[in-house]
Amino acid sequence: MSDARTRPLKVAIIGASGHTGTALLQALRGDEQVGAIVGIARRSPDVSSAPYDAAQWDLVDIAAPVPSQAGEEHVISRLAAALSGVDTVVHLAWLIQPNRDRDLIRRANVDGTRRVVEACLRAGVSHLVCASSVGAYTGVHDDEARDESWPTEGIPTAHYAVDKAAQERVLDEAESRGLAVARVRPALVFDADAGAEITRLFLGALVPPAALRPGALPVVPLPEGIRLQAVHGADLADAYRRVIVQRATGAFNIATEPVLRASDLAGVVSHDKHIDLPARVLRPILNVAWRAHAVAADPGWLDMAMTAPIMDTSRAQRELGWQPQHDSREALHEVLTGMADGRGTDSPPMRPRSDWPQDQLPPGEVTPDGVVQPPAHSSGHRVPAGLERDILGLYLSDHLTGATAGVDRLERMAKAYKDTDLGPALDGLWKEVRGERAFLKDLIESLGLRRRPYRQAAAWVAEKAGRLKTNGRPLGSPMTPVLEIDLMRGAVIGKLGGWETLAELAPDLGLPRQVFTDLAEQAREQAALLGRLHAEVVPEAFRAGHVD
Secondary structure (H helix, E strand, C coil): CCCCCCCCEEEEEECCCCHHHHHHHHHHCCCCCEEEEEEEECCCCCCCCCCHHHCEEEECCCCCCCCCHHHHHHHHHHHHHHCCCCCEEEECCCCCCCCCCHHHHHHHHHHHHHHHHHHHHHHCCCEEEEECCHHHCCCCCCCCEECCCCCCCCCCCCHHHHHHHHHHHHHHHHHHCCCEEEEEEECEEECHHHHHHHHHHHHCCCCCHHHHCCCCCCCEEEECCCEEEEEEHHHHHHHHHHHHHCCCCEEEEECEEEEEEHHHHHHHHCCCCEEEECHHHHHHHHHHHHHCCCCCCCCHHHHHHHHCCEECCHHHHHHHCCCCCCCHHHHHHHHHHHHHHCCCCCCCCCCCCCCCCHHHCCCCEECCCCCEECCCCHHHCCCCCCCCHHHHHHHHHHHHHHHHHHHHHHHHHHHHCCCCCCHHHHHHHHHHHHHHHHHHHHHHHHCCCCCCHHHHHHHHHHHHHCCCCCCCCCCCCCCHHHHHHHHHHHHHHHHHHHHHHHHHHHHHHCCCHHHHHHHHHHHHHHHHHHHHHHHHHHHHHHCCCCCC
C-alpha cells in the first residue's frame, strides 16, 4: 500500500515496553519519516532512558477483565482515545506467562487483538501492523520452505500457536471491515537485552545462569531432528520500520540464515557436543517438570519446535528491501550470553536479573494450591512499582472474601424467599453480586496478586454455619430477613468503598476508571434496593404476635 504524505507519520506501539517494542523504538527514533511516537503499555518503563524517551506514554491494559458489555466498551473507548490522530498502530502486546491461566492468556492475546482492531476502527487509524508468528502456521514434518500463503491453523497442542492462529482470524475480519493490515511473522527473536526476560519466560528458576553461557556445557541433550529459525531483535525491528514507513500490507515472514539444526545449536552451546533424544521421550519429561513448576515452558513449545515450518523470507527482502545484519548463530550466541549475564533494559518486562533465582520466577506463577506467587520485585509485577502491591493484594483479597460470603448468603435468600414478594428482587441482586465476584477474582488474577483462597474458604464455612439457626421455622424467625438484609446492606456499602478505591487507582493500573464508577453506581442502587426491602419486612417482623 503506498501513501504520498506531506507530514511525518504518527505511530502508536501497543506493547512498546516489551522486547520487540524496545527494539522498534530504537529503530524509529532516527527515522525522519516518523514524527510522534505513542508508547502504550500496561506499566510504564523509565521514560527518561533510551529508547523509551523517544515516545509519549499512555497506560492501557488491553487484557483488562470487565464485568459487563458496558465495561468492554469502556476498555475499547479508552484505547481508542489513546490512538487519536495516529496513522499507524503497531500491535506487539502478547502474554506468554502465566501459561497455566488460559483465560487470562486468551483474553490478552486474542480478545486483546480484537480490542485493538475495534479501537483502530473507532479512532480512524488507517494502518495496523500486527505481530503474528511462525507459530501461526500449520505444522509440518519436512524441511520445505513455506511462503506467506501457507495455512495459519496453528499447532493444536501449543497454546501459543492456537492463540496466534486465532489472532490471524481476528485480522481477517479486520481486513473485511476495511482496515489495512500488515502481519509480521517472525521466527524466534534473540538479542542480548532480552536475556533476563527469556530466562524468566521459558526456564524459570531451575537452570543456573552460568550454565547458559555459550560453551559452558560439556554436552547438551537435544530433540532428534530439531530445526529452528531465528532473527536478531534489531533486524526484526528494521523489518517493522520498513513496513511502517512503506505503508505495507499483507504478511511477511522474517527470519535469518542459517536454519539452526542440532549441530548448529551444539556448536554454540557445548562445543559441538550433543546427544539426540527422541521428542516423544523428552515431551513427557518436560510435561512433568512443567507441572511440578520446575520449568516455565510447557510441552507445547517443544511441539512447535518440532513441527513449525521453515519460512521462506524472500517476500520481505524483495518488497521491503529488508536485509538482516546478523545471522542466526550470532543471534543465538548473543542471547545466551545475555541470559547468562541477566541482561535487560529499564522496562518492567525487560528488567535485568538482580537476584537469582527469586526474580527469575515467571510473572503470575501459580502454585498447585492456587496461590499466585508474585516475583520478588515490584518492577516485575503487573502492579506498577509505584503502588504497594502487597497492600493492594490484601485489600482486594478481603473484598473478595466478603463477596464470597455475600454471594452464598444472597443465593440462599433468593431461594428461600422465591415464592414471596422479596423473591424477584433478591434473585436479581444475587446474580449481580455473583457477576461482580467473578470479575473481582479475574481482576486479582490479571494483576498477578495473591487471592489468599484460605480466606474465601473460611468465609464460605462461616456463612454455611450461620444458616443452622432457624428457630424451628422453614425460613427462620420473622426477624431473619431483617437481620440478613441489614448484613447485606452493610456489605454493599463496604463494597461501594472498594469500587471507589479502584476508580482512583485505575489510571495507574492501565484500567478504565469508568468500569469502577459504573460498579460503584450499581452498588448504590443495590443499597437502595435493600433499603426498600428492609422497609417492607420490618413491619411484618415486629408486628405483635409474630416476634419469637
